[in-house]
Each structure stands twice: as C-alpha cells, then as structure tokens.
Amino acid sequence: MLIENTCLQQTMEKIIDENKQGETLVIEQKEGNKRKLFIESYGCAMNFSDSEIVASILADQGFNTTQNLEDADLVLVNTCSIRDKAEQTVRKRLEKYNAVKRDHNPSMKVGVLGCMAERLKTKFLEEEKIVDLVVGPDAYKDLPNLLAEVDEGHDAINVILSKEETYGDISPVRLNSNGVTAFVSITRGCDNMCTFCVVPFTRGRERSRDPQSIIEEINDLWSRGYKEVTLLGQNVDSYLWYGGGLKKDFEKASDLQRATAVNFSNLLDICAKAQPKMRIRFSTSNPQDLTMDVVETMAKHPNICNHIHLPVQSGSDRILKEMNRLHTREEYMQLIDNIKRVIPDCAISQDMIVGFPTETEADFQDTISLMDYVKYDFGYMFTYSERPGTLAERKMEDDVPEETKKRRLAEMVELQQKHSGFRTRQNLNTVVEVLIEKESKKSSEHWSGRTQHSLVTVFPKGNYKIGDFVNVQVTDCTSATLIGEAIGYSINN
Ligand code: SAH
Ligand code: F3S
Numbered sequence: 001m002l003i004e005n006t007c008l009q010q011t012m013e014k015i016i017d018e019n020k021q022g023e024t025l026v027i028e029q030k031e032g033n034k035r036k037l038f039i040e041s042y043g044c045a046m047n048f049s050d051s052e053i054v055a056s057i058l059a060d061q062g063f064n065t066t067q068n069l070e071d072a073d074l075v076l077v078n079t080c081s082i083r084d085k086a087e088q089t090v091r092k093r094l095e096k097y098n099a100v101k102r103d104h105n106p107s108m109k110v111g112v113l114g115c116m117a118e119r120l121k122t123k124f125l126e127e128e129k130i131v132d133l134v135v136g137p138d139a140y141k142d143l144p145n146l147l148a149e150v151d152e153g154h155d156a157i158n159v160i161l162s163k164e165e166t167y168g169d170i171s172p173v174r175l176n177s178n179g180v181t182a183f184v185s186i187t188r189g190c191d192n193m194c195t196f197c198v199v200p201f202t203r204g205r206e207r208s209r210d211p212q213s214i215i216e217e218i219n220d221l222w223s224r225g226y227k228e229v230t231l232l233g234q235n236v237d238s239y240l241w242y243g244g245g246l247k248k249d250f251e252k253a254s255d256l257q258r259a260t261a262v263n264f265s266n267l268l269d270i271c272a273k274a275q276p277k278m279r280i281r282f283s284t285s286n287p288q289d290l291t292m293d294v295v296e297t298m299a300k301h302p303n304i305c306n307h308i309h310l311p312v313q314s315g316s317d318r319i320l321k322e323m324n325r326l327h328t329r330e331e332y333m334q335l336i337d338n339i340k341r342v343i344p345d346c347a348i349s350q351d352m353i354v355g356f357p358t359e360t361e362a363d364f365q366d367t368i369s370l371m372d373y374v375k376y377d378f379g380y381m382f383t384y385s386e387r388p389g390t391l392a393e394r395k396m397e398d399d400v401p402e403e404t405k406k407r408r409l410a411e412m413v414e415l416q417q418k419h420s421g422f423r424t425r426q427n428l429n430t431v432v433e434v435l436i437e438k439e440s441k442k443s444s445e446h447w448s449g450r451t452q453h454s455l456v457t458v459f460p461k462g463n464y465k466i467g468d469f470v471n472v473q474v475t476d477c478t479s480a481t482l483i484g485e486a487i488g489y490s491i492n493n
Pocket of ligand 1 (some may be wrong): 082083085196197198199234235246283284309351352353382383384387388460
C-alpha cells in the first residue's frame with residue numbers, strides 16, 4: 001500500500017517496485033554504441049514504459065544506457081506532474097545533475113521528458129539552466145533531430161501533442177527488467193477530463209495502438225522468456241482500434257472501419273489466445289468505461305489475472321460530480337456486485353483522493369462507507385493537490401485545510417490496511433499459483449513472486465528459478481504478503 005506522504009508515485013506503481021523509482025538497470029546493450037545515456041523515470045508505469053521506447057530510439061543513435069551519472073553523455077529524466085510533490089522531486093534531481101555536471105562531468109547534456117516537459121514547455125529552459133532539451137510524451141521520435149541541435153550547442157524543444165502517435169512501431173529496450181514481467185502500452189492520452197487531473201493536458205487526446213503490433217510485442221516477449229504482461233493505458237477500457245486516429249473521431253469512421261473495430265474486450269481476448277500461457281494484466285480501468293464484456297472475457301481466459309484496478313476517488317455523489325467522474329456511488333457499487341457475480345474471487349484495488357475542494361466530513365464518511373462495502377484488496381490514497389490549469393484549480397478553492405486532509409488520509413490508510421489484511425488472510429491454508437519474479441528483499445534464501453491477485457508471496461527457493469509458475473501452500477501472512485512453501489510446479493509452467 002502506498003500513501004502520498006511516503007512516495008510520489010501514482011496509480012500503477014504498485015507493480016513498479018517502490019525502490020525502482022528513478023533507478024536504471026541495464027540489461028540490453030547494442031554493440032558498437034559509444035555514447036552513454038543515463039535515463040531515469042518517475043511517476044506512473046506509462047512513464048517507465050515510455051522510457052523503454054526512448055532508450056530504443058536512442059540505441060539507434062549510438063547510445064547505450066549507463067547507471068552512472070558521472071559517465072553519462074546524456075541524462076534524461078522522465079517526469080510526472082500528477083501532484084506537486086512529484087514535480088518537486090524532479091526539481092531536486094535537476095539540482096543533483098547540476099552538481100554532478102559542475103564537479104565531474106562538464107560536457108554532460110540534460111533533457112526532461114514526460115508530463116512536466118509538456119506542462120512547463122519553454123518555462124523549463126528559462127527556469128532550469130541545467131536543462132538543454134525538453135521533449136513532450138508524443139515527440140520522442142523527434143529526439144534524433146533535437147539531439148543534433150543540442151550537439152550544436154543550442155537548446156531544443158518539442159512538446160507537440162499528436163493525434164496518431166502510439167509508438168506501435170518501436171520495439172522497446174527493456175530497462176529495469178526482471179526478465180519475467182513487462183509493460184505493453186495499448187492506449188495513450190485521456191479524454192475523461194476529471195476536474196482534478198493534469199493528465200489530459202500533458203498526454204493529450206485518447207488514441208489506441210494497432211492490435212497487430214500489440215500481439216507482435218507480446219509474442220516477442222514470450223519468445224524471450226517473459227511470462228507476464230500488463231497492458232497499459234490511462235483508461236484501458238476505452239481502447240478502440242478502427243485503423244488509427246483519435247477515439248473521439250470514431251463517429252467519422254467508415255462502415256467498414258466500424259464493422260472491423262477492435263474494442264478492449266476484443267483485444268483482451270486476442271491477447272489471451274495469442275499466448276495462452278502468458279499472464280495478462282491491465283491497468284487502469286475507469287468505472288464509467290469498464291463493460292461487463294471485459295469481465296466476461298476475463299472469466300473466459302484463465303491466463304487473464306482476476307484483478308481490476310478500479311479507482312473511484314470518492315464515495316460521495318456530490319464530490320464525484322464535482323470531480324466530473326461520470327458515475328454515481330450506486331452505479332459503482334452495482335458494478336462491483338456485477339464483477340463479483342461473474343468472478344467471485346476478483347481482486348479489486350482503488351485510488352482515492354481525500355480533501356478535494358468542498359469535501360465535508362459527511363462526504364468523507366461516504367467514502368469510508370464505500371470502502372467498507374467493497375473491502376478493497378489494496379489501494380493508493382492521496383491528499384488532493386491542486387494542479388495548474390485543471391478545471392478544479394480554475395473554478396474551486398482548495399479549501400480543505402492541510403491538517404484535515406492528512407487526518408482523513410491517515411484514517412483511510414488505516415481502514416485499507418484492515419481490509420487488505422482481511423483479503424490476504426483469506427488465502428491462509430490454501431494453495432496459490434505464484435510467478436517467481438525475483439529474490440526476496442529480506443532473504444537470499446527465498447523467492448518473491450505474485451499471485452494472479454497481485455499479492456506478493458515469499459517462500460524458500462528450493463530448486464525453482466525466476467520465471468517459474470509454482471504452487472505455494474500458504475502457511476502465514478502479513479497484511480500484504482503471503483508466506484508459504486512451494487509444493488510443485490503449477491500446470492502453467
Ligand atoms: N487513469 C489514470 C489515472 C492517473 S492519475 C491511470 O492510468 O491510472 C493516478 C491517480 O492519481 C488518480 O487515480 C488519482 O487518485 C490521483 N490523482 C490524480 N490527480 C490528482 C491530484 N490533483 N491530487 C491528488 N491525487 C491525484
Ligand atoms: Fe486523469 Fe481521470 Fe483520465 S484521473 S487520467 S482524467 S480518467
């Protein structure tokens with residue numbers, strides 16, 4: 001579980017190890033490449049995935065990655081704007097680059113990528129002298145040209161948002177990889193315009209990636225030993241391929257394009273069939289866009305994990321409306337009931353915001369009672385952070401005092417811990433299937449992996465290896481981790 005005050009990460013980061021924020025591990029290098037790239041990522045899984053695309057584009061420009069700032073010819077930081085704290089973290093990193101450049105590496109060039117680049121644009125070049133290059137999330141293919149400008153001693157910037165770009169034709173260089181789990185991006189942008197959220201401004205309008213290229217990426221990952229993919233998008237249920245172009249332009253599509261369009265449920269089905277032993281996850285689902293077709297498709301395929309990350313943000317109808325979340329509390333509860341009717345053991349996780357403008361104690365209690373109703377498996381909880389340019393910033397006063405926000409957050413986190421413990425304990429004395437991902441952080445004698453419900457499970461290594469699917473008899477647990485003994489390979493191995 002994650003709370004705002006301990007970390008800057010956003011929604012999908014439970015699947016990115018907390019301690020990987022910022023870290024770069026090098027696993028794929030291209031022979032003959034002489035220049036060195038230090039690339040680090042903050043924020044959501046999409047940023048981590050985008051950095052792999054950037055590393056791939058730059059590998060063709062003669063760059064291999066390094067973990068050492070002092071060696072780097074080029075430093076790139078992929079940034080997050082979701083909350084003020086996320087931006088402050090990046091500013092601190094820029095200070096660090098400044099010190100390294102001054103003391104050890106005077107020829108090093110520095111570029112900013114991602115949401116802060118898009119939000120701040122030329123302001124970055126004005127405010128941060130260390131920055132030579134500013135590139136928005138849709139402009140990474142322009143990096144070779146931009147770098148040529150930088151090499152000539154000029155600052156360079158491209159923050160143009162695109163109607164088409166999905167990077168479907170780029171084969172990512174896997175960074176930070178355990179060689180077992182990987183992200184595959186399927187949509188970019190978001191059309192939802194939640195009033196608190198900066199993402200629609202920094203990542204542009206929604207567009208979907210060609211299913212053929214998604215399947216090719218999954219097949220390639222399987223052939224290289226990967227066993228689990230997470231399909232990524234700001235709003236995956238809104239996926240719609242009709243030959244390219246923006247989601248909002250689907251109305252203008254031809255009859256043939258409409259008849260052959262692929263929605264998210266179709267895509268899941270195609271992916272699950274293409275690699276029937278590959279575990280498939282997806283994130284993030286938006287309650288108003290998640291259809292029962294998707295849930296039925298999950299139920300049909302054993303390799304699609306029974307877990308839905310279904311942020312609700314608030315349990316109060318009034319606040320949901322102010323947030324422009326296009327569903328009610330009742331509709332959300334019905335959706336949960338419907339999911340559990342089709343998949344009784346489906347894990348559900350949440351994102352919540354406390355202290356949205358005008359939130360009263362009664363609104364907050366509505367959120368608490370919704371949590372009691374759903375008993376989420378886990379969740380990511382944040383205090384509201386006003387973001388420049390959003391509708392909430394323009395129309396509403398950030399009027400909930402900081403202490404009230406913090407108190408509500410602490411109460412919420414405590415309740416979530418209780419619910420997580422309840423869900424986790426239901427696995428005691430059962431056998432769960434675990435995909436081994438890495439050595440346990442606490443003991444070199446133990447493996448660590450996850451169940452389909454994304455529950456971390458640790459057990460003695462035995463003769464098993466990373467990438468194996470094993471059955472684990474659960475003998476003990478904490479509120480968020482299962483502890484047990486492997487009793488053999490699972491049928492999926
Ligand atoms: N649909 C996206 C959501 C991205 S933002 C996805 O792919 O996950 C991730 C989470 O950050 C949101 O669900 C929300 O809980 C939180 N968040 C977004 N804007 C915020 C803000 N201004 N203040 C606090 N939390 C925010
Ligand atoms: Fe943000 Fe709402 Fe989209 S939280 S990413 S505008 S679904």
